[in-house]
Amino acid sequence: MAAESSLRVATPTLCNLNGSQRRPTTTTLSPLRFMGFRPRPSSHSLTSSSLSHFFGSTRIHSNSSSSYSSISRQHAPRRNFSVFAMSADDAKRSVPLKDYRNIGIMAHIDAGKTTTTERILYYTGRNYKIGEVHEGTATMDWMEQEQERGITITSAATTTFWNKHRINIIDTPGHVDFTLEVERALRVLDGAICLFDSVAGVEPQSETVWRQADKYGVPRICFVNKMDRLGANFYRTRDMIVTNLGAKPLVIQLPIGSEDNFKGVIDLVRNKAIVWSGEELGAKFDIVDIPEDLQEQAQDYRAQMIENIVEFDDQAMENYLEGIEPDEETIKKLIRKGTISASFVPVMCGSAFKNKGVQPLLDAVVDYLPSPLDLPAMKGSDPENPEATIERLASDDEPFAGLAFKIMSDPFVGSLTFVRVYAGKLGAGSYVLNANKGKKERIGRLLEMHANSRDDVKVALAGDIIALAGLKDTITGETLCDPDNPIVLERMDFPDPVIKVAIEPKTKADVDKMATGLIKLAQEDPSFHFSRDEEINQTVIEGMGELHLEIIVDRLKREFKVEANVGAPQVNYRESISKISEVKYVHKKQSGGQGQFADITVRFEPMDPGSGYEFKSEIKGGAVPREYIPGVMKGLEECMSNGVLAGFPVVEVVTPEEHLGDVIGDLNSRRGQINSFGDKPGGLKVVDSLVPLAEMFQYVSTLRGMTKGRASYTMQLAMFDVVPQHIQNQLATKEQEVAA
Numbered sequence: 001m002a003a004e005s006s007l008r009v010a011t012p013t014l015c016n017l018n019g020s021q022r023r024p025t026t027t028t029l030s031p032l033r034f035m036g037f038r039p040r041p042s043s044h045s046l047t048s049s050s051l052s053h054f055f056g057s058t059r060i061h062s063n064s065s066s067s068y069s070s071i072s073r074q075h076a077p078r079r080n081f082s083v084f085a086m087s088a089d090d091a092k093r094s095v096p097l098k099d100y101r102n103i104g105i106m107a108h109i110d111a112g113k114t115t116t117t118e119r120i121l122y123y124t125g126r127n128y129k130i131g132e133v134h135e136g137t138a139t140m141d142w143m144e145q146e147q148e149r150g151i152t153i154t155s156a157a158t159t160t161f162w163n164k165h166r167i168n169i170i171d172t173p174g175h176v177d178f179t180l181e182v183e184r185a186l187r188v189l190d191g192a193i194c195l196f197d198s199v200a201g202v203e204p205q206s207e208t209v210w211r212q213a214d215k216y217g218v219p220r221i222c223f224v225n226k227m228d229r230l231g232a233n234f235y236r237t238r239d240m241i242v243t244n245l246g247a248k249p250l251v252i253q254l255p256i257g258s259e260d261n262f263k264g265v266i267d268l269v270r271n272k273a274i275v276w277s278g279e280e281l282g283a284k285f286d287i288v289d290i291p292e293d294l295q296e297q298a299q300d301y302r303a304q305m306i307e308n309i310v311e312f313d314d315q316a317m318e319n320y321l322e323g324i325e326p327d328e329e330t331i332k333k334l335i336r337k338g339t340i341s342a343s344f345v346p347v348m349c350g351s352a353f354k355n356k357g358v359q360p361l362l363d364a365v366v367d368y369l370p371s372p373l374d375l376p377a378m379k380g381s382d383p384e385n386p387e388a389t390i391e392r393l394a395s396d397d398e399p400f401a402g403l404a405f406k407i408m409s410d411p412f413v414g415s416l417t418f419v420r421v422y423a424g425k426l427g428a429g430s431y432v433l434n435a436n437k438g439k440k441e442r443i444g445r446l447l448e449m450h451a452n453s454r455d456d457v458k459v460a461l462a463g464d465i466i467a468l469a470g471l472k473d474t475i476t477g478e479t480l481c482d483p484d485n486p487i488v489l490e491r492m493d494f495p496d497p498v499i500k501v502a503i504e505p506k507t508k509a510d511v512d513k514m515a516t517g518l519i520k521l522a523q524e525d526p527s528f529h530f531s532r533d534e535e536i537n538q539t540v541i542e543g544m545g546e547l548h549l550e551i552i553v554d555r556l557k558r559e560f561k562v563e564a565n566v567g568a569p570q571v572n573y574r575e576s577i578s579k580i581s582e583v584k585y586v587h588k589k590q591s592g593g594q595g596q597f598a599d600i601t602v603r604f605e606p607m608d609p610g611s612g613y614e615f616k617s618e619i620k621g622g623a624v625p626r627e628y629i630p631g632v633m634k635g636l637e638e639c640m641s642n643g644v645l646a647g648f649p650v651v652e653v654v655t656p657e658e659h660l661g662d663v664i665g666d667l668n669s670r671r672g673q674i675n676s677f678g679d680k681p682g683g684l685k686v687v688d689s690l691v692p693l694a695e696m697f698q699y700v701s702t703l704r705g706m707t708k709g710r711a712s713y714t715m716q717l718a719m720f721d722v723v724p725q726h727i728q729n730q731l732a733t734k735e736q737e738v739a740a
């Protein structure tokens, strides 16, 4: 298998950066030509130059990160910037930082994230009327497309209060096409609730988000939802947390009954039962003794829980060995310790839809998930000296530092920039420094968001998640900070788009509107790219999946009133190096002055798939001045933006057994490779397979037709692999036809 965009470069002696036109790799076909698209004129990301070329005089904000040092001198921050344009009263905290919880709710599609969030808003007093996802009235799913489709597309941020604690919640989408939304939420959150559907257990997208949460070290609580559904099984889900996620579950609740008979939970911490008297909204619960038939089981699980937590405290362990159980307060303290250090994940259960288990879940958020003070200081670098690490403590007294993690266009305010404040304070009307660009930004309004409504506030403090209106140049992933104390916080990773379609405005009048729309949408969503080829008058949009691009086109239509024709989706092929090759180039330039001469040798070697690329300089004895080397590296990185590998997603199809043969036959005909079979409750079969992405377009309709709508599937990109020779030939022929 070939490496994914991997490139090991060695022995450059000197490189003319225009050398990027020469593509000294062993591959001969350009990837975009494979697809019937012409190679793009420049880089595929949104840059000022490509866009001004594209859209003439349209005002744009660049999505490319500029180096601070090259810009800072032109826009050097003035000393009289005021980050603290606020009175002492404004800057007073109403909620101590230790009582903040910045949490996300994450899960596989349809596990009940939005429903749970709606219940949380209701029980915390934020909503008087509950919104139901299937009625299209959920508060958090506020985009028209979300309400129509019953899915979450954008992360909605909301602030609410429980037991005097301030809880900032971000509801994230479960569909793999919107995985970036999950990623950016995780980057700025301190803790998360991981929801599972108790019938389906741990599903593929839960595994993906779990790994993302691991990457950012986010402490979690698990909530096994939908305990009222036919086939609900708490214990199977608990086991899958071990087998599929490799995590250590700490069961702190047991279900009382299940399916129609689900009544409530046993709280192993209090050693009591919590029983709801009804399932309607606001149904009351009573705390009672554990039912007799569950007492033995409860005792067992409580003993296991205690055994697991006492190891976090010597005194508690000593007492335990002497037969003395920790009291309730100590148990909570130890669960909190183990959760925050990610030694285990507390597991709870309930039914959000039937209003059971939500209040104890809120208690657990407060009791077990970290406040900003429980986490290590935020690290960043000095923009003038990127090697130097700077830390910011979570405190109002530190210089202001925050990370922009989402841009959203808003019909009333214009553009909203969501910022997680890590340190210091920020006042409306003040100036901050965008440390990545070295530019000042004026903060117009500060808005505390509640799904689609908002409250103006004067001040944002450490720990807050806040929306800022009026920023001009800041994009997702950039740091805003006190101009006198610059810091660049670690950036977020954005995945590369995997599919693309050509899009064409229907009328002349749509051309300008489409340009404005595409720029705005690309600013909001770094996993969406677009490019324009003037020669063949074609615009290409690129994204994470068919649904992602479908939503983009739909938003162009609704929000920007653009009518467009859309082509068939195509795979974003990539190029890779499959064997070692060496390229020599002699550069001579004699146009007056001293002239230039360079003898260049670059060696390319394949690396392990997915390991990115490595640049190695083998210049000895200063034969080439050191300052040329980063330029060589940059030039080579630019060459890497194209590639010719096919994307291979893993596909999980869940189907009734009677359709299993058809499903497998169809996957085989799509060049699929079946990895495994499994069973799910209700006589369902699970087929796990690896299929080329190019064969998966419109799969949803084929699957529906074949199984009378009874099967479902999920897929996510597993890897890139070499396009088989006969397909390469087909693609090349197609390209020649387009070019002719």
Ligand SMILES: Nc1nc2c(ncn2[C@@H]2O[C@H](COP(=O)(O)OP(=O)(O)OP(=O)(O)O)[C@@H](O)[C@H]2O)c(=O)[nH]1
Binding pocket: 107, 108, 109, 110, 111, 112, 113, 114, 115, 116, 133, 134, 150, 151, 152, 153, 172, 173, 174, 175, 225, 226, 227, 228, 229, 350, 351, 352, 353, 354
């Ligand atoms: N029976 C039952 N249904 C539930 C429960 N929680 C949610 N649902 C239903 O499951 C479906 C999906 O719920 P959502 O809350 O939209 O799930 P989600 O995880 O937000 O979905 P996405 O945003 O699309 O990823 C809806 O029809 C809900 O009414 C539950 O506890 N029991």
